[in-house]
Amino acid sequence: MKKILLMNGPNLNMLGQRDPKFYGTDTLADIEAMVVAYGAERGAQVDCFQSNHEGVLIDRLHAAHGNYDGIVYNPGAHTHYSYALHDAVETIDVPVVEIHISDISQREEFRRTSVIAPACIAQVKGLGKDGYLRALDILLEEEAK
Ligand SMILES: O=C(O)[C@]1(O)C[C@H](CCCOc2ccccc2)[C@@H](O)[C@H](O)C1
Numbered sequence: 092m093k094k095i096l097l098m099n100g101p102n103l104n105m106l107g108q109r110d111p112k113f114y115g116t117d118t119l120a121d122i123e124a125m126v127v128a129y130g131a132e133r134g135a136q137v138d139c140f141q142s143n144h145e146g147v148l149i150d151r152l153h154a155a156h157g158n159y160d161g162i163v164y165n166p167g168a169h170t171h172y173s174y175a176l177h178d179a180v181e182t183i184d185v186p187v188v189e190i191h192i193s194d195i196s197q198r199e200e201f202r203r204t205s206v207i208a209p210a211c212i213a214q215v216k217g218l219g220k221d222g223y224l225r226a227l228d229i230l231l232e233e234e235a236k
Contacts, residue, residue, distance in 0.1 A: 092136050093160045093234055095227060096185075097126050099141040100148060100167030106192075113193040117220050126163070126223050133231055135160075145169060149179045156183040161230035163223055165190045170205045180210035186233055188226040191216040 099119060107118035117125075123139040130137035138159075142148050148169070155162060164187050169176050180187050187210065194217030195202040208214045213229050215222040 092134055093130075093231065094158065095130055095135050095137045095230060096151075096155050096159045096162045097123060097137050097139045097223070098148065098151060098162055098164045099139075100165060100169045101143040103165060103167050104141050104143070113198075115192065115219055122220050122223060125220065126227060129224050130227060133227075135227070135231060137227070145173060145175060149175060152176070152179040152183055152185075155185050159185050160234055161185060162187045163190055163226040163230065164188065164207075164211070165192070165223075166205075166207050170195070170207055171201055172206060174206055177207045177210050180207060186230060187211045188229050189214045190222045190226040192219055192222060193217060 104119050106114055106122065107116055119141060127137045127139065140151055162185055166173065166176060166189065189205060189208050189211045196216065205214065212233065215226045218225055
């Protein structure tokens with residue numbers, strides 16, 4: 092069975108409580124349940140993790156090395172400046188797909204750059220919560236090659 096880690100960064104624990112215009116009304120728990128069920132239908136075990144702390148997220152990425160077949164990762168605002176998380180993604184031998192609920196290319200200037208995406212195999216943005224499912228599909232297609 093393929094093992095996938097679903098990882099969400101800072102403030103994503105607040106999904107569904109504010110900013111429905113950008114992030115919809117689903118909670119993080121709703122999104123995690125959706126991805127777990129979608130993965131199970133496709134023979135994948137999905138583990139979920141969320142943290143507001145950069146070092147904790149780095150440690151979780153390191154721990155995924157040798158233990159997961161892929162990572163679906165929404166880095167939140169770390170996307171735009173965390174070279175440390177870029178390096179952690181680059182260091183581990185696990186394919187990572189970066190996902191954003193909103194279309195970061197159509198938002199404020201500071202959100203249009205991802206310093207983490209260059210270390211990822213793909214980036215999904217602007218598809219809402221369905222972007223998590225597309226990101227999982229990319230990993231499972233990659234594994235099938
Ligand atoms: O579009 C995305 O998924 C983002 O990664 C979400 C981040 C923000 C997550 C915060 O989400 C909240 C949701 C509800 C209430 C407060 C924050 C934002 O900083 C990125 O630029 C794009």
